[in-house]
Amino acid sequence: MDKKTPAKLKQAYPQARRAEPKPSRAEAEAAVRTLIQWAGDDPDREGLVDTPSRVVRAYEEFFAGYEVDAVDLLSRTFEETDGYDEMIVLRDIRFSSHCEHHMVPIIGKVHVGYLPKKRVVGISKIARLVEAFARRLQIQEKLTAQIANTIDEVLDPEGVGVVVEAAHQCMTTRGVRKPGATLVTSRMLGSFRADPATRREFLSMIGNPASGQLSNV
C-alpha cells in the first residue's frame, strides 16, 4: 500500500495555508479603502462609503473554498458501485474563480469523467468539489490538477479525466486584451491517460473542446 492515502493527500492540500494570523475585518476594510485611493477615487464620497465592507463580504464568498476540506467532502459520501463499471461524466459545471496573479475573475466550465472501480459519488458532490477549489486564488492548471487528483485519491477509480475551459479577465480586460480567448487545460489519470479509446470516449462525451490542443497538466 504505497499509494497515497487521503490522509496524505490532505497534507498536500490543506484547507488554508496561512503564514500569519487572519487579519481583522477592520484591517481588511482599511486595505480596500487604500486600494480605492490608489485607483484615484475618494473613499469618503457617498457612493463609496460602504464599498470596503461590501468588498470584504464579497471576498468571504469568493474565497469560501479555503474553509472547505475537499478530501473530507468526497470521503464522507461515496457509495459502492454494485458492479456499475461504465464511464460517469458530469459536463459543463460552471465555475468562477480568481487568478492568483491579478485577483481578477476566471470564468468557465469544468468537465469531469471517471471510470469507477468500487466507489461512486453523487453528482452534487463533484460540483461541490469544483467549488471548493475554484473559490480560492488559483491558476487554471492547478485547479484542473487538484480536482483530478482528489477524485483519483479518494474514489480510487480506474481512471479520471478533467477538462477545464475558461476565460481569464486578466487576459481579456487588461494586458494583451484578447476578449473571447479561452484556455483549455486537462488532466488525465489512470485509464484516461493510458488508453486512447477511453480518452476519446470521454472527449467525445464532453463535445471535444479544442480537441487535439489540450495542454495536459
Ligand SMILES: [Zn+2]
Ligand atoms: Zn491573471
